[in-house]
Amino acid sequence: MGKITPQILVTFIRINKKPGKTINHQLYEQLKNGIYEGMLRPFDRMPSSREMSVELKISRNIVLQVFDQLKMEGFFESKTGSGTFVSKNVDKFSYPKSQPIRPVQKPEHYTARPYGLNNAFKGHISALEPRRPFQQSIPLIPEFPFPAWARISAGVNKNINRLHLGYDDAQGYLPLRKALCDHLRISRSINCDPENMLIVNGTRQALHLAAELLLNKGDQCWMEDPGYAGATSAIQRFGGQICPVPVTSDGLDLDFAMHNYPKSKLAYVTPSHQFPMGNTMALNDRIKLLNWAKDNQMWIIEDDYDSEFRYDSRPIPALQGMDTNGNVIYSGTLSKVLLPALRLGYMVFPTEAMARQFATAKSVIDGQGNIITQAIVSEFISQGHFSRHVRRMRLLYKKAQDDLVSLINLHLRDRLTPVPVEAGMHFIAWLSTSINAGIIANECFKAGVIINPLSSSGIKFKHPNGLILGFAGFSFGEMEKAVLILKQVLDKHL
Numbered sequence: 001m002g003k004i005t006p007q008i009l010v011t012f013i014r015i016n017k018k019p020g021k022t023i024n025h026q027l028y029e030q031l032k033n034g035i036y037e038g039m040l041r042p043f044d045r046m047p048s049s050r051e052m053s054v055e056l057k058i059s060r061n062i063v064l065q066v067f068d069q070l071k072m073e074g075f076f077e078s079k080t081g082s083g084t085f086v087s088k089n090v091d092k093f094s095y096p097k098s099q100p101i102r103p104v105q106k107p108e109h110y111t112a113r114p115y116g117l118n119n120a121f122k123g124h125i126s127a128l129e130p131r132r133p134f135q136q137s138i139p140l141i142p143e144f145p146f147p148a149w150a151r152i153s154a155g156v157n158k159n160i161n162r163l164h165l166g167y168d169d170a171q172g173y174l175p176l177r178k179a180l181c182d183h184l185r186i187s188r189s190i191n192c193d194p195e196n197m198l199i200v201n202g203t204r205q206a207l208h209l210a211a212e213l214l215l216n217k218g219d220q221c222w223m224e225d226p227g228y229a230g231a232t233s234a235i236q237r238f239g240g241q242i243c244p245v246p247v248t249s250d251g252l253d254l255d256f257a258m259h260n261y262p263k264s265k266l267a268y269v270t271p272s273h274q275f276p277m278g279n280t281m282a283l284n285d286r287i288k289l290l291n292w293a294k295d296n297q298m299w300i301i302e303d304d305y306d307s308e309f310r311y312d313s314r315p316i317p318a319l320q321g322m323d324t325n326g327n328v329i330y331s332g333t334l335s336k337v338l339l340p341a342l343r344l345g346y347m348v349f350p351t352e353a354m355a356r357q358f359a360t361a362k363s364v365i366d367g368q369g370n371i372i373t374q375a376i377v378s379e380f381i382s383q384g385h386f387s388r389h390v391r392r393m394r395l396l397y398k399k400a401q402d403d404l405v406s407l408i409n410l411h412l413r414d415r416l417t418p419v420p421v422e423a424g425m426h427f428i429a430w431l432s433t434s435i436n437a438g439i440i441a442n443e444c445f446k447a448g449v450i451i452n453p454l455s456s457s458g459i460k461f462k463h464p465n466g467l468i469l470g471f472a473g474f475s476f477g478e479m480e481k482a483v484l485i486l487k488q489v490l491d492k493h494l
């Protein structure tokens with residue numbers, strides 16, 4: 001039930017005063033159609049005849065006549081002193097509730113192009129739902145410095161007219177590119193310049209642009225197996241051929257890749273912290289990979305998604321900083337260090353020209369990212385909140401990992417073996433039961449705990465029975481509850 005304002009009404013009522021149907025007839029038909037099509041619902045209160053006549057610029061008498069007619073036919077009712085309402089019985093006249101307001105007919109010729117969508121991208125969670133352990137990739141959001149963010153946002157919004165608020169250069173807000181380059185040079189040893197950087201809406205957009213611009217149909221691509229479904233989906237979407245490469249304790253198995261897929265045009269790698277296994281690519285392998293890329297004209301996409309959170313030592317320098325031949329395209333994200341909801345990431349290219357080419361492609365898809373958010377983030381970084389936040393989170397995540405390991409050892413000893421990591425926000429835990437990790441994960445999901453089986457990141461190779469547990473975003477209490485739910489699920493399968 002709602003009050004229909006005259007302004008709402010005129011969004012679907014158009015009175016044409018040219019010769020043709022009478023005004024009376026037009027109003028009558030359009031109000032009735034409004035009911036049939038579900039725009040007017042039972043108990044909706046209509047504007048007064050006076051308001052309608054003013055808004056529609058027609059005589060009040062006509063409105064009164066039409067209201068009377070619709071009352072007679074049972075579409076409207078009036079209550080003395082309260083006005084005119086859509087009758088409670090109109091559901092009998094309108095489309096069944098389960099149908100969309102305007103039923104959509106699927107045209108005969110319609111066939112959606114297959115997308116190669118990986119299961120990992122199905123079943124998204126609404127922004128209004130609480131976070132649930134052990135969801136991967138979720139930062140400890142309650143610890144985000146909201147007061148500083150609010151202060152900076154207020155400042156940016158107060159002076160919003162200083163920003164260029166029209167369509168702008170898709171390469172991204174220059175002060176943000178400068179701030180990110182300063183950060184990347186110092187903390188990740190990246191060879192970086194604002195002109196070589198493109199701000200994107202997260203890694204996923206980076207991967208899509210890279211696949212679109214770098215690949216021809218059928219081009220082979222080395223892909224870590226297990227690996228990030230976002231990369232597989234992007235490569236497949238643009239016709240690339242996924243070449244699964246096993247992951248060893250040193251990262252991508254280079255000998256396997258070079259032997260089996262020597263003609264590969266692109267390699268997707270997470271060298272600082274392999275996703276999801278957590279291994280770091282050894283120095284020798286980094287050099288070997290860079291040399292191979294140079295000799296075979298292969299692009300390397302380095303996805304450096306969460307290496308700010310390194311617990312035992314200083315972050316390992318990125319592969320990009322070692323590349324002297326311009327084969328590496330570096331991709332980073334603010335989803336882990338700040339918030340996934342910002343949808344902000346960045347790419348660093350070997351040349352300015354390449355950054356411009358990618359910016360042009362981005363401008364075809366969606367133009368520049370949200371400039372207001374970019375302005376807030378660049379202030380947030382230059383005022384020092386970013387590095388302070390990373391330092392704080394590193395300590396909290398290290399503690400969260402230690403807590404989860406001890407909770408598992410306390411409640412699930414002999415059932416689950418955690419493999420703590422030196423970096424990142426999740427670890428793998430091996431199941432000692434032969435029950436399939438996918439079954440365990442499904443049952444946990446129904447009980448409110450989100451766990452991905454390792455197999456969900458697999459492509460071709462068989463992987464041991466493991467669970468991926470995100471530990472970063474949750475309090476001790478939340479994790480303990482979730483561990484006990486996992487215990488109940490495992491107990492059922494004893």
Ligand SMILES: Cc1ncc(COP(=O)(O)O)c(C=O)c1O
Nearest residue numbers: 137202203204228275305333335
């Ligand atoms: C390997 C990997 N790269 C990147 C991302 C971040 O993606 P985005 O920047 O689109 O949020 C994730 C998030 O889960 C990830 O697991």
